[in-house]
Amino acid sequence: MTELLDRLAAPSRLDDADLSLMLTIRAFELKLLDLYGRGLLHGTTHTCLGQEYVPVALRTLLDPGDHVFSNHRGHGHYLARFGDAEGLLAEIMGREGAVCGGVGGSQHIRRDRYLSTGVQGESLPVATGVALHLKRSEPGQVACVHVGDGTFGEGAVYEALNIAALWELPLLVVVENNGIAQSTPASRHLAGSIAGRAAAFGIDHRLIGTADVAEIRRVLAPLVARTRLGVPLVVEFATERLGPHSKGDDTRPADQIRRIHENGWYARYARRYPDHLDRLDAEARAYVDAVAADVTARPPSRWTPS
Ligand SMILES: Cc1ncc(C[n+]2csc(CCOP(=O)(O)OP(=O)(O)O)c2C)c(N)n1
Ligand SMILES: [Mg+2]
DSSP states (O other): OHHHHHHOOOOOOOOHHHHHHHHHHHHHHHHHHHHHHHTOOSSSOOOOOTTHHHHHHHHHHHTTTTTTEEOOOHHHHHHHOOOOOOHHHHHHHHBBBOTTTSSSSOOOOOEEEEEEESSSSHHHHHHHHHHHHHHHSSTTTOOOEEEEEEEGGHHHHHHHHHHHTTTTTTEEEOOOOOOOOEEGGGGOOSSSSSSHHHHTTOOEEEEEEEOOOOHHHHHHHHHHHHTTTTEEEEEEOOOOOOOOOOSOOOOOOOHHHHHHHSSSHHHHHHHEEEHHHHHHHHHHHHHHHHHHHHTSOOOOOOOOOO
């Protein structure tokens, strides 16, 4: 029975580019926790361990003309968009080559049509305004905004959903529902459901309960195409946060974390395609090790206000 369930839940084989990216994001996040642990990195950071597949699945559904609004847990979003581990690590460490001169840090990054914020709920109204601009000036483009389940407790989210529905804006709301906000489980912070809240505004909602990248793209491709025409959409990923909220602040019991690890995309993929995973994982880790060695040896970044 266990075997059958496992087979049913087994992922499709990923192509090298997608798997490499997922593993690079994972290795990057593990490296950050390691650097913190060794006192080489300061400030705060929130890793997307366990959730790496979300931006990787979305990346082929978005194009460079689309805007991406990220949140505090945004390293994977950035890496899926730009693949620039060096610029990101330099930004987080405040070293030369930092993508925002080292003043944005882990949570506040702006590059081209990408913007992240650590202020919960701030991004949805901004993304909605950008979606209005896109509708008027660049029809066919979308504004994609990542938020967590806890952030659905912010009132600004509802002002944005209201206007997006009313004005038929090309807004793609990606809710990464990992069932927890810092240390508060969704059962204690979320009344009703994300689906019910989207429905209250007449906005379509789609629940994604798999980490299978090919399957996610198959389901979402036609829906994102419709969003480009001005039909806002809430996509809710039922996902799991594998790491701590930030660093060293996980209040969940050890057996829950172990279950999350065993059911996560990485362990599932390792069970099904061990050779593929081992080969690309070794490459991703070696790449991130090299990036970290390089960036750590750089002088501090400089920023001059323009
Ligand atoms: C306006 C605001 N309130 C509180 C915080 C502190 N804070 C940072 S992350 C977080 C929890 C967010 O939970 P969720 O939206 O579920 O995202 P997750 O961390 O699970 O990815 C909180 C309360 C903040 N950054 N901004
Ligand atoms: Mg959450």
